[in-house]
Amino acid sequence: MYCSCTMAEHFHLNTPLLESVNMSKRVGTTVYLKMENSQPSGSFKVRGIGHLCQQLARQSKGVVCASGGNAGLAAAYVAKKMGVSATIVVPSSSPRLVVQRLQDQGATVKITGKVWDDANTEAHRLAETEGLTYVPPFDHPLLWQGHATMISEAADSLGPGVKPGAVLVSVGGGGLLCGVIQGLKDVGWKDVPIIAMETVGADCFNAAVKAGRIITLDDITSEAKCLGAKTVCKKAFEYSQSSDLTIISELVTDQHALHAMETFLDEERVLVEMACGAALAAIYSGLIQRLQDEGRLPSCLGPLLVIVCGGSSINMEQLANLKHKIRP
Template sequence: MTLHIETPVFVADPDYSRSALPILLKMDAFQPSGSFKLRGLGLRCERDFAAGIRRFICASGGNAGFAAAYAARELGASMSIVVPESTSPEARDAIRRLGARLDVAGNSFDDAHAHARMLARGDGDASLLHPFDDPVLWEGHATLIDEVVARGHDFDCVILGVGGGGLMAGVAEGLDRHGLAHIPIIAVETFGADSLALSIEAGHVQTLPAITSIATSLGARAVAEHAFELTTKRPIIPLRVTDRDAVKACLRFADAFRVLVEPACGAALAALDVHPDIFRPFKRPLVEICGGIGVSLDRLTNWRIGP
């Protein structure tokens, strides 16, 4: 028994995007936490709880915090979440409603994580959870590939959004489990939250001075070292899209499938329209619909009509 659920795979017809390809959509927006984050954080909390841990601390831009708070509630443990000021009031309220203590610290995830480490130093019995840089999380996220393969779906690339790189690391592990390491991962970021692409260009991990994209769920100023190392060992194609591209893709997805997703997820969908030439070698892409709680119709509309 796991805290996450098996999510369905939808199929978008070739006319859905400029790529003119049938697209598999792994619908992790349907997780109880609203995002894929429950796969990894749920596994970490389950294992720590089984080892006797009853208190957890986690920094997050929103989605990881909500997933961690959900996991703690289901297990009967306590959870302290630290978010940066960029986390929306709606996301903060959602986390509190799950019974977690919530602190706000700094302007970025890095600031929030520093505060979470301070809290953990003051509570030696608590487990400090990292929202993306943890092998147990990657193991949990890999289950999304397990499910797609178990259902017999054929795919020849995986498209996903990249923030800190935990999802990408998990997908890579899932592909390895099934002898599919040759399948390329299309790693999509928005301009202003593009630490992976900048790191690949520089040849080493780069730290952004600030996150300037509205896709705050991609808002790690630097990707995990492991995520960067993966780009040197396997086929990973970095792409960038604009915030406007990502929001447009969110609205189109909502119209087509009646599901709201964050711009961080919209970025992956937008890649098929913004970079159709990249997908010419492929016949059946798989898109991870990572979801996200920091979205509403009002917010999408405001983002669309904004500057």
């Protein structure tokens, strides 16, 4: 099957930019939420993957993607819309919920290895042996171009003359971070600080920043499995070393990310996964105030833009499982 869609077609939505009264009270400045959880595939990933597939997979016999959940769901969604087959390779740590949702999108699911890196090796093998188009989940310029559109949308929503005091973003392999930076450059906001959030145990970016070189983690020990790349992409690390950008790399515990998920559900009536909870925890854990106290953010802070990256590997049963694991 071959794609019959037009080149102008987009697979992502222009998502809402919502003001959070509760979060704004906590940090003493206006907090805007870019609601990427409302994308058709459940996360921001459909922006970049949709853009990449439009460019690389229009005449493909099928796509293959390694994913802990969200990239695979985006690839499966886009492939279905384009009329090509999708094979998604997931690690054994992926929730059954994700596997079922992938199958519901018509994808062939293959479970390989313990972590994403193992699944990615198999995805590359399948691309080579079966002639499939490999869809990277985070490390490709076309992905970053697609993700950058969320920043231009936010700029349009905020209107002229309104610039964020900082952007809060979760970091896994670094694709979203690279897209946000690209977007900030596109709209003339390169001077806006980025607060790059990870959980302890899924912190390949923070480890690289501290070491001054790219680090491969021994294992992923965090329950935020969708942050679970053991090595950050090269471009994200290069950005962290750039004197033209302000990237503040911070860690929170799984407990903080879980608390952020629960508070966000309670106050904003939205359920997101732990990977997203890492960014939200910057507000709920008092980290923003600490950064202000340390002089790393100004005491008089402009509005915060929080990328609610979403995630489909969560439901109430999975939330209960996380509570049991993290708070036994």
